[in-house]
Amino acid sequence: xxxxxxxxxxxxxxxxxxxxxxxxxxxxxxxxxxxxxxxxxxxxxxxxxxxxxxxxxxxxxxxxxxxxxxxxxxxx
Numbered sequence: 001x002x003x004x005x006x007x008x009x010x011x012x013x014x015x016x017x018x019x020x021x022x023x024x025x026x027x028x029x030x031x032x033x034x035x036x037x038x039x040x041x042x043x044x045x046x047x048x049x050x051x052x053x054x055x056x057x058x059x060x061x062x063x064x065x066x067x068x069x070x071x072x073x074x075x076x
Contacts, residue, residue, distance in 0.1 A: 025051070
């Protein structure tokens with residue numbers, strides 16, 4: 001394998017990563033806030049996971065490995 005081929009493969013992987021939508025997990029118990037976050041992120045091309053409680057958030061985070069977690073700081 002030549003250096004040029006390695007560089008090309010690297011660029012292909014980088015391009016593929018950019019095409020894949022980033023995943024944001026939203027943890028919010030207020031329905032209106034949940035919809036606002038979802039609609040805003042969806043409009044910008046993000047994939048969202050949604051849950052309303054912290055225990056499910058832990059399970060989802062382990063299963064789906066989101067790129068970012070937006071979490072309400074006043075969850076019960």
